[in-house]
Amino acid sequence: MSGLERYGVMAIFDSPESLRAAIRAVSDAGCRNVEAYTPFAVEELDESLPFPRSRLPCVMLIAGAAAMLGMLALQYYSAVVDYPVHVGGRPLASWPAFLPAAFEVGLLAAAVAGVIGMFVGNGLPRLHHPVFDVEAFARVSQDRFALLVRDRRPVDEIAACLVGCGAESIIEVHP
Amino acid sequence: MTGFALALLFTGLFVAGIVHLLSTGIGIWGNNIPVAWAFDIANYVWWIAIGMAGTFISAALHLARQPWRAPLNRYAETMTVFAVSISGLFPIFHLGRPWFFYWLAPYPNRMDLWPQWRSSLLWDFFAIVAYLIVSLLYWYVGLLPDMATLRDRASRRWQQVFYGLLAMGWRGEVRHWQRHETLSLLLAGLAVPLVFSVHSMVALDFSEGLLPGWHSALFPPFFVAGALFSGFAMVLVLIIPLRRWYRLDAYIRLIHLDHLAKMMLAAGLVIDYSYAMELFDDWYGQDPYAIAGAMAKFHGPYAWVYWITMACNVVAIQPLWFERVRNTPWALWAVGILVLLGMWFERFLLIVNSLFHDFLPSSAGLFYPTLWDLVFLFGSIGLFFLLLMTFVRVLPLLSMVELRKLAHRLTRRSA
Numbered sequence: 001m002s003g004l005e006r007y008g009v010m011a012i013f014d015s016p017e018s019l020r021a022a023i024r025a026v027s028d029a030g031c032r033n034v035e036a037y038t039p040f041a042v043e044e045l046d047e048s049l050p051f052p053r054s055r056l057p058c059v060m061l062i063a064g065a066a067a068m069l070g071m072l073a074l075q076y077y078s079a080v081v082d083y084p085v086h087v088g089g090r091p092l093a094s095w096p097a098f099l100p101a102a103f104e105v106g107l108l109a110a111a112v113a114g115v116i117g118m119f120v121g122n123g124l125p126r127l128h129h130p131v132f133d134v135e136a137f138a139r140v141s142q143d144r145f146a147l148l149v150r151d152r153r154p155v156d157e158i159a160a161c162l163v164g165c166g167a168e169s170i171i172e173v174h175p
Numbered sequence: 176m177t178g179f180a181l182a183l184l185f186t187g188l189f190v191a192g193i194v195h196l197l198s199t200g201i202g203i204w205g206n207n208i209p210v211a212w213a214f215d216i217a218n219y220v221w222w223i224a225i226g227m228a229g230t231f232i233s234a235a236l237h238l239a240r241q242p243w244r245a246p247l248n249r250y251a252e253t254m255t256v257f258a259v260s261i262s263g264l265f266p267i268f269h270l271g272r273p274w275f276f277y278w279l280a281p282y283p284n285r286m287d288l289w290p291q292w293r294s295s296l297l298w299d300f301f302a303i304v305a306y307l308i309v310s311l312l313y314w315y316v317g318l319l320p321d322m323a324t325l326r327d328r329a330s331r332r333w334q335q336v337f338y339g340l341l342a343m344g345w346r347g348e349v350r351h352w353q354r355h356e357t358l359s360l361l362l363a364g365l366a367v368p369l370v371f372s373v374h375s376m377v378a379l380d381f382s383e384g385l386l387p388g389w390h391s392a393l394f395p396p397f398f399v400a401g402a403l404f405s406g407f408a409m410v411l412v413l414i415i416p417l418r419r420w421y422r423l424d425a426y427i428r429l430i431h432l433d434h435l436a437k438m439m440l441a442a443g444l445v446i447d448y449s450y451a452m453e454l455f456d457d458w459y460g461q462d463p464y465a466i467a468g469a470m471a472k473f474h475g476p477y478a479w480v481y482w483i484t485m486a487c488n489v490v491a492i493q494p495l496w497f498e499r500v501r502n503t504p505w506a507l508w509a510v511g512i513l514v515l516l517g518m519w520f521e522r523f524l525l526i527v528n529s530l531f532h533d534f535l536p537s538s539a540g541l542f543y544p545t546l547w548d549l550v551f552l553f554g555s556i557g558l559f560f561l562l563l564m565t566f567v568r569v570l571p572l573l574s575m576v577e578l579r580k581l582a583h584r585l586t587r588r589s590a
Contacts, residue, residue, distance in 0.1 A: 040580045042349070046353065054354055056354060056357050075292045097292060100302070101297065104302050104305040104376075108309060112312065115316060118355060124345065125344050126344035129344065140347055141323045142327065143579075
């Protein structure tokens with residue numbers, strides 16, 4: 001090992017099944033800080049790497065509802081308080097006519113909040129990340145599967161665990 | 176190459192038309208009182224309708240868990256984004272002083288004015304803006320992982336920078352994928368009601384008016400069906416040549432064309448039913464003006480438009496009942512073209528047939544298009560194809576991520 005501080009140890013696999021086996025092996029060995037990288041959403045990994053429930057739906061609901069109510073309030077203020085126009089005694093607060101704009105704005109706000117929430121939650125956009133220094137990592141956006149183990153143990157110990165699961169290569173990642 | 180040059184030429188014409196319009200005014204078109212809406216609004220409704228099918232295919236089939244949609248969704252969404260962008264131009268052009276279009280938005284202004292909240296034209300403004308932004312976001316969110324693939328495969332520096340910026344540092348962490356999947360599902364759930372609401376708003380532009388032939392509660396569902404009908408037609412018209420030129424037969428197979436043709440037929444039958452119900456309404460209501468409007472369809476000055484519409488939208492789709500036709504690409508392509516033609520004429524008839532004579536003899540007059548009307552129609556088609564051809568060169572036509580997922584699912588099932 002060089003004197004550089006280590007970010008983690010990465011192993012590259014050629015199938016989601018071996019990646020899954022490796023996640024199990026590593027967690028059996030007691031490593032907690034593990035991250036997997038895949039070229040597409042692999043549903044089977046959701047159980048192997050449990051994460052707290054996403055707050056994204058909640059954020060979108062709140063944003064959408066707030067925008068919808070805000071738009072209704074704006075229209076009410078405009079049509080009743082700020083600029084009332086009397087047309088043959090028709091009600092000023094004609095809420096059914098205010099619904100279409102409020103509905104569209106609500107959907108728009110929910111979608112925008114969702115996309116922003118996804119980026120913020122994922123810590124993106126980000127110009128660089130230590131894993132990008134690994135040459136073999138370029139394949140992970142195509143047909144390879146990577147596992148990053150962030151543990152203070154010696155590299156050989158972690159590598160021994162990963163080789164057994166069919167890792168194609170094992171690389172040290174530096175920050 | 177010839178296609179690109181042609182598209183560029185027509186886009187140039189479109190730009191020339193816009194410059195002429197902005198410098199001279201909408202008098203360059205044939206519209207006048209009483210026919211104040213003509214080609215321009217017909218083009219608008221036609222384009223926005225084409226822009227409905229992409230999101231519908233992508234989102235509704237996603238919600239319905241139809242994995243076969245994987246090779247279709249990217250280019251259908253792209254078609255949507257371009258068609259909606261183009262359609263949004265037309266209502267703005269039509270304003271007379273297009274540079275004031277932002278007056279439709281409620282913003283604090285020195286004139287101390289508010290938009291008219293009870294007008295369907297305002298609802299339409301919000302609908303178009305919301306739909307354009309949501310479909311762009313939906314498209315981009317789906318594109319994000321593909322951008323990362325292109326970044327990692329790029330060999331030239333500018334490509335790495337270009338795709339790298341678009342990929343926003345996507346690295347495919349499992350946790351990121353989970354959030355991405357949740358978002359895709361939720362966006363699909365938002366997009367489906369949005370598709371229906373947006374085209375209903377377009378319909379309300381007409382049914383909020385009192386003119387015979389417009390003032391009808393039938394319009395919103397009728398318009399939504401029409402939108403899906405012409406959208407599926409455009410999807411077929413585009414994909415049949417594309418799959419041949421780019422040899423995509425292995426991905427976009429006959430079964431996809433078959434499914435699309437079936438959906439087009441179903442939407443077309445709803446349209447045909449609506450045509451019948453429109454006439455029934457006029458007869459059952461016994462309003463003399465409505466009946467006069469209906470009779471004008473059969474043998475008024477625009478009867479030829481009506482019969483073209485019927486030939487394209489009612490008769491031409493009937494061969495789709497036969498499996499052999501649905502599995503013959505050139506036949507499907509021909510039906511698609513006829514449907515697009517029929518739907519344009521339908522919108523034209525809808526607008527002009529109600530406007531050219533209403534309740535008073537004094538407000539009667541025919542519409543004659545000018546050369547500039549045609550420039551705006553064909554120019555916008557040129558721009559659409561220019562955008563589409565650029566897209567095919569720069570971005571992946573099929574969603575790589577979706578296909579990987581589909582391949583993974585298929586191998587797992589066979590294992």
